[in-house]
Amino acid sequence: xxxxxxxxAVAAIAEQGFHIMEGALESALVDEVMDEIRRLEADxxxxxxxxxxxxxxxxxxxxxxxxxxxxxxxAIHPLILPVARAVxxxxxxxxxxxxxxxxxxxxAQRIHVDDGPFIASNSSLRDRPPxxxxxxxxxxxxxxxLALCDFTEAIGATRVxxxxxxxxxxxxxxxxxxxxxxxxxxxPRGSVLFFEGQCFHAxxxxxxxxxxxxxxxxxxAGYLRTQENFLLSLPRERVAAFxxxxxxxxxxxxxxxxxxxxxxxxxxxxxxxxxxxxTPQDGQGNPRESGR
Numbered sequence: 012x013x014x015x016x017x018x019x020a021v022a023a024i025a026e027q028g029f030h031i032m033e034g035a036l037e038s039a040l041v042d043e044v045m046d047e048i049r050r051l052e053a054d055x056x057x058x059x060x061x062x063x064x065x066x067x068x069x070x071x072x073x074x075x076x077x078x079x080x081x082x083x084x085x086a087i088h089p090l091i092l093p094v095a096r097a098v099x100x101x102x103x104x105x106x107x108x109x110x111x112x113x114x115x116x117x118x119a120q121r122i123h124v125d126d127g128p129f130i131a132s133n134s135s136l137r138d139r140p141p142x143x144x145x146x147x148x149x150x151x152x153x154x155x156x157l158a159l160c161d162f163t164e165a166i167g168a169t170r171v172x173x174x175x176x177x178x179x180x181x182x183x184x185x186x187x188x189x190x191x192x193x194x195x196x197x198x199p200r201g202s203v204l205f206f207e208g209q210c211f212h213a214x215x216x217x218x219x220x221x222x223x224x225x226x227x228x229x230x231x232a233g234y235l236r237t238q239e240n241f242l243l244s245l246p247r248e249r250v251a252a253f254x255x256x257x258x259x260x261x262x263x264x265x266x267x268x269x270x271x272x273x274x275x276x277x278x279x280x281x282x283x284x285x286x287x288x289x290t291p292q293d294g295q296g297n298p299r300e301s302g303r
Contacts, residue, residue: 013089013090016090017093017094017097019032020032024094024205024206026174027173028172028174028175028176028206028209029171029173029196029204029206029210029212030204030205030206031196031204032090032202032203032204033199033201033202034201035090035157036088036157036158036202036203040081041200043079044081044085044157044226045159045224047079047082048110048159050079052070058071058072059072059109064120064121066113066214068113069112069113069114070110073107073108073109073239074239074245075108075109075110076244076245076249077246083254083257085157085226086105086108086257087254087256090203091203092260095153098150099152099153099230099232099233100232100233101267102259102265103153103260104233104260104261104262105229105237106231106237106238107237107238108229110224110225110227111156111214111223111225112223112224112225113167113214113215114222115219115220115221115222116217117217119170119190119215120214120215121186121190122181122190122193122213123181123212123213124180124208124209124211125152125210125229126209128238129151129235148209150207150232151231151232151235152207152231152232153205153206153207153230154205154227154229155228155229155230156203156206156225156227157226158198158200158204158225159200159225160221161199161200162196162198162199162202162223164195166215166218166223167215167216168196168198168215168223169195169206169215169225170193170213170214170215171193171194171211172194172210172212173194175189175209175210175211176207176209178211180209195215208231230260233270234268234270237262241261241262242261242262245261250263258279264277264278264279
């Protein structure tokens, strides 16, 4: 049953650009995450900057792997990580990770794509058509929205445009039209919305008096530079205690193509405190030339 859910998600993502997996998160796990969010609020943990795009009534906590252990379990959940690896490759990385709590009165976000930061670094990709008639480009990002409450249109359910992973990227002058064509990803508490990096989407407007609680776990292909620099934001001793899958997700392994090595070794060697000189040296203690 678990593998069937994963397979169904991967197939739907390829076809429509998104998929809702109901009943993915155990109720007790959702309760743990909600308790942890309340603790972050009580401890006045800094929020990310609020602006027109990220919202002025939306709470976004990042660097969550520095807090309660439950954040570690979420990122490698057995119904989430296998989907990310099937879409992006076994060497995929954790790209960005935090809360998305939409408060009452928040307006709809503008339509956008989540592989946008990578496209911005390579503008020639923005206008490139899909690879073949009606075919999506190769996936480089997969985002998830974990519903910690019931997602309804009124409370600000994420809006998606079905099949948009097969379209050219949206332009600023037609974003309003795409938002009007989008549909709310309504789903019960404990569900997970998967959406591919090319899928047109936006946070919905919250017209209720309640907050829409969610967590966003965003993964990217292993050869990309991640949006969050986890190896700098996380203390070394904390990372050393992470489960192996999570170590790989934050960058403590080489990619399939060999990217991310340390002196041509797996970077996890650093966690084992392997003695390495500050400057690579030859057998006589002289600095060794690079590029050989």
